[in-house]
Amino acid sequence: MKRMITCMCLLAALLTLAACSDHEASAEESIPKAEAHHDKKSVKRQIKKKPDTSAWVKTKGTARLPILMYHSISEGNSLRVPKEEFQQHMKWLHDHGYYTMTPEEAYLMLTEDREPREKCVLITFDDGYTDNVKAAYPILKKYKMKATVFMIGNFIGHKNHLTEKQMKEMAAHGISIQSHTMNHLELNGLAPQKQQREMADSKRLFDQMFGQRTSVISYPVGRYNKETLKAAPAAGYRMAVTTEPGAATRDQGLYALHRVRVSPGMSGTAFGSYIQNVMK
Numbered sequence: 001m002k003r004m005i006t007c008m009c010l011l012a013a014l015l016t017l018a019a020c021s022d023h024e025a026s027a028e029e030s031i032p033k034a035e036a037h038h039d040k041k042s043v044k045r046q047i048k049k050k051p052d053t054s055a056w057v058k059t060k061g062t063a064r065l066p067i068l069m070y071h072s073i074s075e076g077n078s079l080r081v082p083k084e085e086f087q088q089h090m091k092w093l094h095d096h097g098y099y100t101m102t103p104e105e106a107y108l109m110l111t112e113d114r115e116p117r118e119k120c121v122l123i124t125f126d127d128g129y130t131d132n133v134k135a136a137y138p139i140l141k142k143y144k145m146k147a148t149v150f151m152i153g154n155f156i157g158h159k160n161h162l163t164e165k166q167m168k169e170m171a172a173h174g175i176s177i178q179s180h181t182m183n184h185l186e187l188n189g190l191a192p193q194k195q196q197r198e199m200a201d202s203k204r205l206f207d208q209m210f211g212q213r214t215s216v217i218s219y220p221v222g223r224y225n226k227e228t229l230k231a232a233p234a235a236g237y238r239m240a241v242t243t244e245p246g247a248a249t250r251d252q253g254l255y256a257l258h259r260v261r262v263s264p265g266m267s268g269t270a271f272g273s274y275i276q277n278v279m280k
Contacts, residue, residue: 051105056114063113064247065106066278067122069259073135081264083135088268090143093121096272100145103176103216107238110250110257121275122248123147124241124259126180126218128155128162137170150180150218150241153202164209171210179203179217179237188225195228199235215239229255247278 071079073086081089093100099117101109106122109115123140125132128151140147149170155161162170167177179202181187187195199217206214215238219228222243232240232255240255241248248257260278262271 051102051108053108053112053114053116056108056116059109059113059115061113062249062251063109063115064249064279065101065109065120065122066275067106067124067241067248067257067259069241069243069261070123070125070136071127072129073125073131074129075264078263081262083131083139085264085266085271086136087139089262089266089271090139090145092268092272093275094143094145100147102146102174103148103178103239106248107215107254110239110248110254124218125149127184128152128167128180130160130162130166133162133166133170137173137175140175141173144174146174146176148176148178148216150178150216151206152180152184152220153182153205155184168210177206177210177214179206179214181217181220184220186221186223187219187228187231188223192227192231195231196235199231199237203236216241219243224256229253 070081070086072081073083074080075082096119097117098119098121101116101120101122103122105116109120123145125136125147128149132149136147149162149167151162151167156167157163171177179199181198182202182205183198185194185198187198190198202217203214206212214236217232217235217237217240219240219242224240224242228240238254239257241257241259243261244252244256244258245261246258247260252258260275262274266274
C-alpha cells in the first residue's frame with residue numbers, strides 16, 4: 001500500500017512537470033511567432049506597391065533610359081557639381097517635360113519596353129554625401145522630382161555622409177535609398193565570397209532600415225567582373241549600374257547598366273544638349 005502511494009505521488013509529479021514543460025515550450029514558441037508576425041506586418045505597410053503602369057505606352061524599339069550619375073553637390077573636383085549648376089540641370093529637365101523615375105519604374109521600363117512619358121530619366125547620386133540632403137534635396141522637392149541615392153552601408157552617419165534620420169526624411173519624399181555595398185571596395189578585386197557579403201549585407205541593411213526590397217546596386221568605382229555579375233542577382237538585386245557611359249538598355253544586361261556621368265562646368269543649356277546627344 002505504501003509502495004502504491006509512493007508510485008502515485010511520483011506519477012502525479014511527472015504529469016505536473018510535463019504540463020509545465022509543455023506550457024513553457026508553448027510560450028517560448030509563441031513569442032518569436034508574434035514578433036515575426038508584427039515585423040512582417042510592419043514591413044508590408046512600408047514596401048511600395050508596384051507602380052501603376054496602366055497609362056504607360058510602348059517605347060519606340062528597345063527602351064533606352066538615361067541614368068544620370070551625380071556624386072557630391074558642391075565644389076572642388078570632377079566628382080562635384082556645384083549647387084547652382086545642379087539647379088540649372090533640374091530646371092532644364094522640368095522645363096522640357098522630363099519624368100523622373102523610381103528604380104521600380106526603371107526596371108519595368110527596361111524589361112517591358114514601356115514608359116510613362118516619352119522623355120524619362122533616373123537621377124542617381126553615389127556615396128551618400130551630406131550635401132545630397134542639404135543642397136540637392138531642396139531643389140528636387142522644388143521641382144517635385146524623384147531620385148535615387150546609392151548609400152555605402154558602413155558610412156551611414158560618418159563625417160560628410162548621410163545619417164539614418166536624413167535618409168528617412170528623403171525617403172518619405174520621393175528619394176529612394178539603394179545599395180553601394182557595405183564598404184565601397186572595388187568588387188573586381190575581391191574573392192567571390194567577399195563580393196557576395198558586401199552586396200548581401202548591404203541589401204539586408206537597407207531592407208530592414210527602410211522596410212523595402214532593395215532592388216538596385218551601384219558598383220563602387222564602377223568596377224566589376226564575371227563573378228560580380230553572378231553575385232548581384234544571387235544577393236537579391238534586380239538591377240546593377242556601372243560607370244560605363246551612355247543610356248541604359250537591357251541589351252547591356254540588367255547587372256551592367258550604363259550611366260550618364262554629369263561633370264561640373266555645364267550650364268543648363270549645355271546639360272540639355274548633352275542629354276539629347278546621349279539619346280541620339
